[in-house]
Amino acid sequence: MAAKYERIASDLRRKIRSGELPPGRQMPSQTALAEHYRVSVPTVQQALGILQAEGMIDAVQGLGTFVRKPRPQVRRTTDRYRWEKARAHLPAEQRQREGAAEHDTGLAFEDFEFFAEYHPEPADDELAGLFAVEPGTRLLHRVYRTRLRGEDGVLSLIDSYLVYDVVAANPDLLDAAKEPWPGGTHHQLLTVGIEIDRITDEVTARPPQAEEAELLGIGPGVSVLKLRKISTDTTDRVVEISDVVMPGDRTVMVYTTQLDRWPQ
Amino acid sequence: MAAKYERIASDLRRKIRSGELPPGRQMPSQTALAEHYRVSVPTVQQALGILQAEGMIDAVQGLGTFVRKPRPQVRRTTDRYRWEKARAHLPAEQRQREGAAEHDTGLAFEDFEFFAEYHPEPADDELAGLFAVEPGTRLLHRVYRTRLRGEDGVLSLIDSYLVYDVVAANPDLLDAAKEPWPGGTHHQLLTVGIEIDRITDEVTARPPQAEEAELLGIGPGVSVLKLRKISTDTTDRVVEISDVVMPGDRTVMVYTTQLDRWPQ
DNA sequence: GAGTGGTCTAGACCACTGT
DNA sequence: CAGTGGTCTAGACCACTCC
Numbered sequence: 032m033a034a035k036y037e038r039i040a041s042d043l044r045r046k047i048r049s050g051e052l053p054p055g056r057q058m059p060s061q062t063a064l065a066e067h068y069r070v071s072v073p074t075v076q077q078a079l080g081i082l083q084a085e086g087m088i089d090a091v092q093g094l095g096t097f098v099r100k101p102r103p104q105v106r107r108t109t110d111r112y113r114w115e116k117a118r119a120h121l122p123a124e125q126r127q128r129e130g131a132a133e134h135d136t137g138l139a140f141e142d143f144e145f146f147a148e149y150h151p152e153p154a155d156d157e158l159a160g161l162f163a164v165e166p167g168t169r170l171l172h173r174v175y176r177t178r179l180r181g182e183d184g185v186l187s188l189i190d191s192y193l194v195y196d197v198v199a200a201n202p203d204l205l206d207a208a209k210e211p212w213p214g215g216t217h218h219q220l221l222t223v224g225i226e227i228d229r230i231t232d233e234v235t236a237r238p239p240q241a242e243e244a245e246l247l248g249i250g251p252g253v254s255v256l257k258l259r260k261i262s263t264d265t266t267d268r269v270v271e272i273s274d275v276v277m278p279g280d281r282t283v284m285v286y287t288t289q290l291d292r293w294p295q
Numbered sequence: 296m297a298a299k300y301e302r303i304a305s306d307l308r309r310k311i312r313s314g315e316l317p318p319g320r321q322m323p324s325q326t327a328l329a330e331h332y333r334v335s336v337p338t339v340q341q342a343l344g345i346l347q348a349e350g351m352i353d354a355v356q357g358l359g360t361f362v363r364k365p366r367p368q369v370r371r372t373t374d375r376y377r378w379e380k381a382r383a384h385l386p387a388e389q390r391q392r393e394g395a396a397e398h399d400t401g402l403a404f405e406d407f408e409f410f411a412e413y414h415p416e417p418a419d420d421e422l423a424g425l426f427a428v429e430p431g432t433r434l435l436h437r438v439y440r441t442r443l444r445g446e447d448g449v450l451s452l453i454d455s456y457l458v459y460d461v462v463a464a465n466p467d468l469l470d471a472a473k474e475p476w477p478g479g480t481h482h483q484l485l486t487v488g489i490e491i492d493r494i495t496d497e498v499t500a501r502p503p504q505a506e507e508a509e510l511l512g513i514g515p516g517v518s519v520l521k522l523r524k525i526s527t528d529t530t531d532r533v534v535e536i537s538d539v540v541m542p543g544d545r546t547v548m549v550y551t552t553q554l555d556r557w558p559q
Numbered sequence: 560g561a562g563t564g565g566t567c568t569a570g571a572c573c574a575c576t577g578t
Numbered sequence: 579c580a581g582t583g584g585t586c587t588a589g590a591c592c593a594c595t596c597c
Contacts, residue, residue, distance in 0.1 A: 034566065061584095071570090073567075073586095085502060090583060091575090091582085092582070093574070094583080095581090109550070113555065120557070226556070227554060228553070229552060229553045231550070231551045232549070232550045233548070235548075236501075237500075237518050238502075238517070282500075285496070288494045288495075290494065292529070293384070325563080334587085335589090336564095338587080340564085340565080354564060354565090356594050357594030358562095358594080
């Protein structure tokens with residue numbers, strides 16, 4: 032027989048799915064639920080913890096627990112990379128107008144808030160290995176956050192790395208204030224004579240760290256999608272490594288593989 | 296100040312990372328940890344729950360809690376699809392010898408155990424929409440499990456759907472006993488005159504359902520990667536939909552996007 | 560039977576939010 | 579201030595594994 036907290040979670044899940052508890056509605060308090068199901072408060076909390084991990088409810092201290100409103104899904108497609116590259120040769124004004132985030136979500140530039148921070152940093156063993164440089168080599172570490180206006184959490188946490196000396200030829204690239212938001216890494220690299228030939232995405236899933244959950248505006252148990260994006264240039268040199276952390280409950284990564292035709 | 300259970304989790308995490316608690320080692324019992332950290336048992340359990348979600352430890356009822364041994368990672372690459380398709384024209388004997396699972400893991404056929412089960416099923420609204428058929432249309436639902444010999448959990452849970460009438464032209468395809476394991480969907484479809492043109496993967500992350508966690512041999516909080524694979528044939532018809540659930544702590548999905556060169 | 564993890568209780572205290 | 583969720587306790591009982 033299933034545990035009490037599992038049965039309570041199932042019952043509440045059903046009530047939410049059926050619309051009996053509509054999005055935005057405040058759930059009964061923990062004490063009320065405990066009385067209703069004839070269990071103790073910690074048991075109710077265990078049940079709520081499951082629903083929170085599934086992204087169905089949102090508990091706010093001092094306020095209450097609420098049925099989560101469906102948030103717009105972000106579909107991040109392969110097509111995005113081709114689109115970003117093609118964009119690098121467009122005039123600056125047009126590049127400014129629409130970035131990759133808008134391309135993914137179908138929303139407008141005004142819907143977003145951007146934040147960027149740059150700092151030089153020595154390469155650890157892992158990054159040095161991927162870049163094929165000596166550990167300790169100076170890297171440019173760029174931190175990006177994209178927030179949807181009027182929403183609680185950011186869309187993604189991006190940590191991007193470039194080899195410092197490779198991009199230093201254009202001083203503008205070392206300055207976060209000069210960041211040609213939104214997007215435009217292909218264009219930035221073009222100014223120092225680099226063309227990206229291919230991009231490899233490595234996708235994994237894991238539970239969020241406490242800090243990540245807070246930044247992404249997700250409950251403590253909601254999974255995150257982690258993407259390591261490795262960009263290789265036309266001389267087979269790894270030029271950029273990006274680690275992207277996205278909320279798993281609202282992100283879909285889409286990859287299309289075109290296959291060769293069979294010989295007739 | 297951080298909660299007690301967080302500090303305990305961090306401390307144990309550090310001891311595991313540093314090798315003080317090596318893989319395979321039994322952790323001190325919950326009561327022993329409670330005494331050591333001067334907290335109650337439920338607090339210790341909360342801390343252990345975090346590490347279990349991170350896939351670092353494994354609690355077995357009646358036996359003890361153990362530091363998890365690193366399990367071989369499965370890298371599932373785009374290349375896999377091209378490889379599978381090219382394989383469809385090889386002689387049967389050679390196809391039997393190496394399937395996709397071996398291709399991903401680099402292990403041999405003998406290391407795996409396979410399980411397949413087929414049954415017809417009416418299409419629900421979601422699948423009907425994707426196949427562009429009427430809801431209720433008969434589908435062939437195929438359930439696959441692949442287990443690594445000598446390991447606790449299966450590598451992936453696969454639910455594959457085909458439109459029944461499309462594949463019924465070859466009765467062998469309707470019979471799980473005739474399953475040409477390992478792998479071979481491209482070849483199966485070839486026998487009814489279908490050639491796959493492209494495959495779209497939609498990747499998401501979420502916490503596991505209790506049953507999935509058990510089947511995959513992961514702790515209750517460890518994230519799973521969910522892949523919906525949609526295969527479209529050369530006449531732009533969706534011919535197969537596969538839902539694949541994989542343990543997030545040992546699966547890496549790898550996708551490489553080749554970009555067009557800039558005009559010189 | 561002894562020892563382990565899993566579940567559950569009844570109650571306490573704290574932090575936080577609104578009025 | 580009252581009401582909410584978050585943390586923690588001390589102890590109970592159960593299910594399970596091994597001896």
